Amino acid sequence: MAPSSPGGSLEAALSRVDYWAGICPELTIRADRKLDEDAPPPISSRKIAELKKCMLKEGYFQVCSQDFDVRELASKLARGVKALRGHGWPPTFIAIYDEAWEMVRQLSPLMLAVTGNKCNMDLVAWYVDPSQAEAGFMPHRDRAFGSGSDIAAQETAQVPASFNANGLPKYCTCWIALSEAQPDNGCLYVVPAWADPGYREGDALSLSGPEAVPADKWGLRRGPTGAPIWSPNCNEGLQAVRAVPCHRGDAVFLSHRVLHWGSQGREGSPHGPRISFSFAASTSGFEEPYLPEAALPFPTIELRLTLAAAQMMSYGGRFPQEEAEKQRYLGLYKKGRHGLGPEFRSRIDACAKAIEASEAFSPRESGETSQDERRSKKKGGEKTKEESHSKHGLTETCIKKKRKKAR
Numbered sequence: 001m002a003p004s005s006p007g008g009s010l011e012a013a014l015s016r017v018d019y020w021a022g023i024c025p026e027l028t029i030r031a032d033r034k035l036d037e038d039a040p041p042p043i044s045s046r047k048i049a050e051l052k053k054c055m056l057k058e059g060y061f062q063v064c065s066q067d068f069d070v071r072e073l074a075s076k077l078a079r080g081v082k083a084l085r086g087h088g089w090p091p092t093f094i095a096i097y098d099e100a101w102e103m104v105r106q107l108s109p110l111m112l113a114v115t116g117n118k119c120n121m122d123l124v125a126w127y128v129d130p131s132q133a134e135a136g137f138m139p140h141r142d143r144a145f146g147s148g149s150d151i152a153a154q155e156t157a158q159v160p161a162s163f164n165a166n167g168l169p170k171y172c173t174c175w176i177a178l179s180e181a182q183p184d185n186g187c188l189y190v191v192p193a194w195a196d197p198g199y200r201e202g203d204a205l206s207l208s209g210p211e212a213v214p215a216d217k218w219g220l221r222r223g224p225t226g227a228p229i230w231s232p233n234c235n236e237g238l239q240a241v242r243a244v245p246c247h248r249g250d251a252v253f254l255s256h257r258v259l260h261w262g263s264q265g266r267e268g269s270p271h272g273p274r275i276s277f278s279f280a281a282s283t284s285g286f287e288e289p290y291l292p293e294a295a296l297p298f299p300t301i302e303l304r305l306t307l308a309a310a311q312m313m314s315y316g317g318r319f320p321q322e323e324a325e326k327q328r329y330l331g332l333y334k335k336g337r338h339g340l341g342p343e344f345r346s347r348i349d350a351c352a353k354a355i356e357a358s359e360a361f362s363p364r365e366s367g368e369t370s371q372d373e374r375r376s377k378k379k380g381g382e383k384t385k386e387e388s389h390s391k392h393g394l395t396e397t398c399i400k401k402k403r404k405k406a407r
């Protein structure tokens with residue numbers, strides 16, 4: 001179902017709070033919210049030490065309602081995701097509402113205390129329906145390094161540097177179950193760090209020194225971003241794979257190097273669709289935030305809208321989109337792009353160019369680039385950036401290009 005606005009132009013409605021408030025009346029949009037509302041619960045130093053140990057050994061850790069009770073917030077967000085879907089909007093547009101940012105605000109102190117990373121505003125949400133044979137994201141690392149022919153050298157240099165001297169990762173993702181997320185209806189799976197030959201050293205190391213990794217246990221394959229990843233090659237390797245089932249409100253904190261995926265559940269699962277929400281956090285200097293840091297904890301509605309549209313462009317390869325949808329996000333992005341952080345903006349600008357350069361692009365709908373402008377750009381042979389640095393890799397257009405190149 002495509003979004004529509006009863007009795008008016010959708011274009012005009014999109015930037016109005018009442019359009020979004022009408023979709024999810026239960027959720028709020030108040031960018032003027034202040035930080036004084038209930039502070040996130042304190043975390044004991046014993047708990048922090050325990051979770052740090054877990055992150056160092058396993059590459060992830062999990063917290064549940066006994067540690068952190070965000071169940072009510074999770075339920076509200078799940079209902080919001082469903083309402084958005086009913087109006088033709090993808091789950092990531094949940095970032096329009098205060099409650100998404102409140103979730104970030106609740107969990108950020110734990111992220112900071114354990115990993116030292118701050119929310120970088122890479123927000124994403126999912127609605128994965130096992131009865132439609134849907135699955136979550138394919139096996140990947142949130143950060144793989146390098147591309148092209150010198151991938152081994154790039155990985156060798158960059159992967160160890162993406163960890164702090166104390167071994168903790170400079171980039172992490174916090175993934176929150178907004179519904180039940182069980183093996184039966186789809187949940188996260190991980191290969192724990194201790195079992196994973198590429199976790200700390202880099203996957204492409206094998207290209208220069210294969211003896212270190214027993215090839216009968218682990219196979220080096222190309223992951224969804226085109227970068228190589230180790231995957232289990234035998235029973236022993238497979239036995240290390242771990243399901244991470246979650247009840248509503250549980251949160252999983254993943255290192256950027258832990259291999260993970262969202263599984264496909266069983267058709268007919270009584271748990272229904274798996275709904276979840278994530279935000280990423282990084283060390284300044286490793287990766288800059290997507291919005292200016294001052295925008296936190298509750299960014300303006302314009303920034304939220306631009307971010308949601310930009311995220312859909314960034315994750316286009318992971319969330320397949322109709323042409324009209326791509327153009328809708330492009331139009332929204334162009335209106336608000338000036339408010340984004342410069343690194344993120346230049347990455348999404350490259351995605352925008354790729355969309356505009358595609359055959360199916362119709363400037364009338366996105367309303368910004370003229371036919372002539374497009375023709376002259378194509379003639380000039382302007383190149384689009386091949387690789388995005390979004391945590392799940394390439395945009396759809398970029399993937400197509402990459403495959404073509406690989407053949």
Ligand SMILES: O=C(O)CCC(=O)C(=O)O
Pocket residue numbers: 126135136137142173174175260261262263276278391
């Ligand atoms: O929910 C999923 O399917 C994948 C989640 C994920 O890869 C992430 O949050 O980094």
Ligand SMILES: [Fe+2]
Pocket residue numbers: 137140141142173260391392
């Ligand atoms: Fe991921």
